[in-house]
Amino acid sequence: MTSAAVESFVTKHLDLLELERDAEVEERSAVEQVREVNRFAFRLPLVTGRGGPRGDIVGLYDESGQLATGILTRITPKLVTVAFDESHDLQLSLDRENSYRLLKLANDITYKRLKKALITLKKYHSGPASSLIEVLLGGAAPCPASEIRKSCGFLLLIEITVDNIENAVTVGCFSRGLRMCREEMPGGGGGGGELVLTAASPAAPLTFCNASLDASQKEAVLFALSQKELAIIHGPPGTGKTTTVVEIILQAVKQGSKVLCCAPSNIAVDNLVERLARWKQRIVRLGHPARLLESIQRHSLDAVLARSDGAQIVADIRRDIDQLKNKKTQDKRERSDFRNEIRLLRKELKEREEAAALQSLTAACVVLATNTGASLDGPLKLLPDGHFDIVVIDECAQALEASCWIPLLQARKCILAGDHKQLPPTTVSHKAALAGLSLSLMERLAEEHGGSTVRTLTVQYRMHGAIMQWASQALYRGQLTAHPSVARHLLRDLPGVAATEETGLPLLLVDTAGCGLFELEEEDDQSKGNPAHAALVLKTAHSPGEVRLVSLHVQALVDAGVRAGDIAVITPYNLQVDLLRQSLAHRHPELEIKSVDGFQGREKEAVILSFVRSNRKGA
Template structure:
């Protein structure tokens, strides 16, 4: 692509992107009420100015606070932050139609927000005692700077960057420096690995361009610092930039510890605290001319104070003229001081857009810089990179084009190339001619990093021995638990009824996954992991919102962010909630492999993925992650984190996602609201959410049976206990399998701590059997009463199981069991059951009638020798039929469970008047 074609197409796509930003802002202002905007945190209403002073370049700094109807009133919750562009609006206008000025937020507290304006309120003809609205705006400053840069690039013919421009647009090939001019490097940091040293030498010896490809955890910043220090030793002046202020600040902080003279450009409000002393404002305040500049600012503030008190027109005109002169003097003195500071700096740091031609850099000569370094260049749109690139003949691009691309709002602009970074384009165009890859990562356990290496980096990324096997349990103060000894964990919600939801803006959430994430996080914290070492990440903003509601209050140090908000960061443990759960297997923008790569590679020692494996596994890249966890980690079902369903009065259609109104978000983590009333479940932490009542699957039955058969052949074990979290249908199958295998079995404990114990019958297990006989009667006698609290059908089946337990315990003798005998016995039983099918069908009607009597409170004798499966089947059928006499309506999909009789009625018979158990309360009324 030629330079002219690039400029023409990019200008068109930037216009498209700008229109998308404006349309989004317009929809906020016109379609959404002001109070709703304030609830969302993007608007503050009816604020008044509290104090004012003059800042750099004569900017007017004004603090706004709520009207003082009482002392120390706090501002509403908001998402304003330093560096945000804010519009100032007249509340007397219609909505937000009348914008008075715009400025930049410099400070936000609970009581006031401070904004920097280019001019004073008086110059803008604003009332000093007025009331104003503040609204976050789309930033048009960046758009104007990008346009100006592209026009400048298109007209650029001569000068230092001309050869660089030719190479970057493919008109010439990249070149190495002449052999006699190659740099002989003595490394400042001798601890660099071989791939880092190779990248440093390569970057220094390239004539026009070098690309340092740094996958996650490979020490990109360390390599960049070494390149800059080597260039400084050669006497070069360096311009170092990045697309985000945080990336620039991280680099500035590292350079400040090396002894070079570093200067950070940009609005002080956008800088992190550790680099504030490097800012241009701070250095100006410490320079020799600082006292004179301070005096001029004081004169401006004093004159403005007089202007507010004077009413005479002539006097006001004189004061305005004096202010103009003072501001001109202030600008001249500040520019002279800034030029001197810029000339003495070894490294000047700025964001890409902060390195524009109309900023402080215009004070320098065009040939001042010898090298431009662009960090995190894979996240920058190419147009923004050309702002700093026009200052020097050579550039070094550092980043990873296989992580998140530049953020582009317009889908059309992204599809047509605006989201393609310069780094990605150069890698595709020139390949190994300009690229050196860092191959050793110092972050991830090899089980985590190995997957990323194979899937994204052709197997060229290797874990350093110091991190290859590190785990959470190796951290000081962390216990060795079943969670802290794992590098990879999958919590699979498939078939658990934990379906995704959607809000008005089509973001996705999954309240069921929220409860599982919280349970796992609390398990890690209980083991001694610090909350500051744990991150919870989700690709969807709605899920981030739900997670923050639950986690942020209880654990303030724990970070919950989207994938986009966590690039460039790392944590010892990462819990990833993928949200999507639907029968169609739709994964949405989870199909962006780069996004998943970023999410996974934030973890150092432990990665837990919470997802519906059936849904996300429909995407091959995600399936490869699940396969990696299965091979080198542990897979658990969500049933291990959720107790049984207490009440469900509606079973949702799996093909549809449950919709969530944004107004319901505040309570979504505690009560998931759907279009119809649903029951709730208990999670491991007693939070309420929704999941569908499910039958035991074939795989789970096989696991239970294999566990019992393994116990039978293990001569060392005499007793086997199952987790208290085993669901009701699973417990029933354990009873049946134990009976089939000739094992003793019963329930032990009370309430949520009740579990099933299985033991071998015979002389070798007398001690265990004695203990069980002491525990079993109480648990067996109380079992039906405990189960009745959650499900009336389970009440009856547990009674049947209780009798089966008693009969088996009384009759069974010590037996020797082997797997072959078990198989032959099972075949024999299956044949016998086949012969009994006709008998079952004949007796079905009588069982159903007697079963209804039981379900409605009548007492019947417990069945003894009758086949347990047939009885269970009969009572399950009862639970699917309306409990009202003579009504045959099916209530398996739609029904109402009566809180008095605990039976399910159809919608026709759900009214209290038809329920016998409800009649006493009606009569009292």
């Protein structure tokens, strides 16, 4: 691929990121709202992204200005929990008689990392990722699974299909110990013939770690391992995409590969950590501990370092620094000596911490992080170039392409997993989205290369066949089949659930036409009357009538024996989410009520959709 083409690609995405950044800043100032929490003024924008504001960066302010920055770890109707940044020079003391504000801060770090990755891509001339970059940007065709060319000019022919899936040998194995010999093709004529690699002795079939994988999952695993630069695992809803990704990682580790595993969100990364931890793998999770699930904290880099051999020495150095900082003296020379000693101790502390981090990262078979958390601004900068053999990006269809380039520049091969037929990357700027920002890397590559780089999982374990049928025909070319365990499964089949009209139907449609349940629209009060924000006033729809219908149906299911925790209520509009929570949360605390994108990737026994829209225009 020419440097001009790469530069054009990078320039386009830098411009799109700038549009997105500007739109995000304007939206935040336009829709900012204030909530009183005891004596604190809790001031945050309306939540429109996936997963709520947990993990957002906030600033703590009083009348004099900003006091500290931190990360939101938990929000309830009565409590806001913030993990403040550690600072050895700041003693944060709050007066309960004063009022404070928490403001969500624009996350400049993310945008800086995205831009840095794109600029690095433009300047990347030679390195471990060179061939991968050529393939991903269209400068070269991906090497197919049936034809892996080695630098020596040899050719290995292996065809992987569902028919021979049990006896297939992964191409990835031959470079790590599978004995090979050379055979000259007929008509070669001395040194001019094409050489073929064949097994010198029968190779054992691949042993899957998870014996319950179905045929399409096994084929996807073998395909991903056999591809030289690029493999895409397309996982429609309920088809076990994450299960397949975990198997791919486990097999890659068995072959001796070092894997960098990423996803666009913390929750998606934590899900992978939980799955991999069950297989007793040496894993390290990068990221601020406040953003990680409690269940996987022990795998965080901080926790791993705390258990390392040098942890006590590091703790002693920190204690010495604190003691020196607390020493008081009037003598100017002594103060200068203290400062010099602190400076030397901090230098030693940094060196020891980096050495311990390098040791832990090197020992790990799999390092996991969000796409932006895999930046070389963080701990990964300690590793040598080419340390990772494979980059795996889960939920790739929900990630901005620019974010994917942060990990992609660190390996020779990538495996992308997700479903580009579901939600695209979340964007704020409509203009940027139309210009290509909402086109994910996974979707772009799937369209460019077609089936040669894609394997689709076809057996779904989530939906009744009647629910699956429309999605399969409309989005997945009729490829999906329902596993027997769910094909005819009804709510009444659950233990302790009675047979009622509501529990005996796989799909119930409630037509509200003619019932007077029209939608209502409201604007954000803080934006009204501000000419600067006139173009940014957001309208959000809601339907109190539908809230009542949903409440009745939830109650009917609960009365029949369905656990509230097995029910989800989903709606496209945040205001409707708020109304539903106000109506239902106190009666059914375990009931999950979320927006469409907030529920992405999750599953429940029963899902109730509140579409809200109902007007005379039919729009």
